[in-house]
Amino acid sequence: MNGSFGALVLFEVRIQARNPILLALAAVTLGARTFATWQVMPNWSLDTVDTATASLVLGAGALLAANLATLRDHRKGFAELLAPLPGRPGTRTLAVLVATTAVTVVLATAVIGLHFATxxxxxxxxxxxxxxxxxxxVVLVALMTGTGVALARWTPVLVAGPIAVLVLVWSMFQFPGVWLLPVVPDLKITVDPTRPPLWHLLYAVGLFVAVAAAALLRHGARPLRTTVAAVGLVAVVLGGALTLNSPEAGAPSASASRGSSDRSVSAGADLCETHNEVRYCAFPSFAAWIPLWQQAVEPVVAAAPPAARTxxxxxxxxxxTGRIDQRAAKSTIMPDTSWGRNGGEVDSRRSLAAQMAGALTGFPGVNSSQTPDGCDARDRARTVVALWLTGQVEEAVAPVRVQSQVVQQDGREVTRTRAASDLGMIDYGSAELAYAARLSEVPDARARVREHWDVLVDPSTTIPAALPLLGLTDDVPVEQPGGTPCR
Structure with missing residues (x-):
């Protein structure tokens, strides 16, 4: 019995270790997660949950692979072929369960480990x-493996496996906030979200044990199988009850809505430091990013005259998500909870630098606007100065055009196109970018900007009037504002 069981386990391990379904979906899971996060700075509070949820893809392959392996007994003539062997059907079921679970758990652990290394x-x-x-x-993958074996024993039809995958995927994304899912994909808030307690892991393990015991009970209720099933059900009930009645489940953030607007967007950002006249406030778990913000802000501030830094x-x-205090937004620059890496930091640095440049030169800012459609900053000297200040960190880029649906008073929906730039809902053209780039090549550009600062940032100063002050020649055509001029 022991010898035949061990041989069956090794046999199944060899097969599943080469299973194209498992290997392909493991590669897809790793590749998709790495691609999605390669240029985004990791936030462990989010990435651990998202990676656990992504293991559903590998789990789907594990369910199908285990289901097909167990269904071999139901192929035509296969049962008669196995009849002379010493292993009984229950032994074969246990062997498939042990082998496929071992392989899929190792694969899931490897995928998660490699992804976190990236x-x-x-x-x-x-x-x-x-x-x-x-x-x-990882337990989710094991649970889906056990489900594939149990389905093959209790519902020995090929369609049962794919249907089970669809039902599980549908339930996880239809009810993402239910804490009795094997993995809870929903994050009510993005900053240190309230998550199920460790009892939830006991609940998930109990589900796997119960499902595995159910597969073996198809071959008869024996004391050991019944005991294992009972242990699994006790773990499910106990873990589920303790999870639902935990302090975490009663926390306000556990039942909050992601789209809730009654909470200030900056509530809790109370870890503050002052560096070179600039005050930085972050959520406590994001304090490590303050030096990154400094690198994007301080070169801009240093290029402005001392009088502008008061x-x-x-x-x-x-x-x-949340509520923005418009009065506070006028005197505040608000980076969000994401930052780039591996090339993505260029956009993050440029955006934050541009916000400081816009604030120094008097633009309304990213979080506020003068009109619903923004404003037009063409042919204004301060636009060139703001783009030049941004260029102290990263090269400024042109605005992008975005469309939005607006419901008018008569009930009609009208599509509007507006500009969105690093300065906010502010439009400008190629001439402003060109003059800002040329200003960066002027040897005494900083001295000129500081000397004529008040004139240059005056909203009424045009580009032709500012060019002699900046040491530039008038050889790039300037477009006139086409929308509401920025005040």
Whole structure:
């Protein structure tokens, strides 16, 4: 019995280790997660949950592979072929269960480990790392493996496996906030989200044990099988009850809505530091990014005249959803909870630098606007200065055109096209970019900007009037504002 069982396990391990379904979906899971996160600085609070959820892809392959392996007994003539062998059907079921679970768990662990190794490349991680989230992702793969075996024994038809995959995927994304899912994909808030306690891991393990015991009970209720099934059900009930009645489940952020607008976007950003006249406030778990913000802000501030630095805006971190205090937004620069890496930091640095440049030169800012469609800053000297200040960190880029649906008073929906730039909802053209680039090549550009600062940032000063002050020649055609001029 022991010898035949061990041989069957090794046989199945060899087969599953070469299974194209498992290998392909493992590669897809790793590749997709790495591609999605390669240029984004890791936030452990989010990445652990997202990676555990992504293991559903590998779990789907594990369910199908285990289901097909167990269904061999139901192929035509296969049962008669196996009849002379010493292993009984229950032994074969257990062998498939052990082998496929071992292979899929090793694959899931390897995929998660390799992915997190890529997250460390060129990164400054923030957030709270919770290894139980990743373990839950591995348990999810094991659970789906056991489900594939149990389905093959209790519902020995090929269509059962794919249907089970669809039902599980549908339930996880239809009810993402239910804490009795094997993995809870929903994050109510993006900053240190409230997550199920460690009891939830006990619940997930109990599900796997119960499903595995159910597969073996198809061959008869024996004391050991019944005991294992009972242990699994007790773990499910106990883990589920403790999860639902935990302090985490009762926390306000556990039942909040992602689209809630009653919470300030910067609530909780109270870890503050002052560096070179600029005050930086971050969420406590994001404090490691303050030096990154400094690298984007300080060159801009240093290029401005000392008189312009007396009322510098604070840099206060914000979430992407919630309520914005418009009065505070006018005196605050608000980077969000994401930052680039491996090339993606260029956009992050340029955006933050442009916000400081816009604040110094009197533009309304990213988080506020003068009209719903923004404003037009063509043919204005301060636009050139703002873009030049941005260029102290990263080269400024042209605005992009975005469309939005607006419902008018008569009930009609009208599509509007507006500009969106690093300065905010502010439009400008190629002439402003060209003159800003040329100003960067003027040897005494900083001295000229400082000497004529008040004139240059005056909203009424045009580009032709400013060119002699900046040491530039008038050889690039300037477009007149086509929309509401920026005040």
């Amino acid at each position: 997250l460390l490349v060129g990164s400054v991680p923030v957030g709270r790392f919770d290894v139980s989230e990743l373990v839950t992702g 009322r510098l805006p604070a840099v206060v971190q914000r979430t992407r």
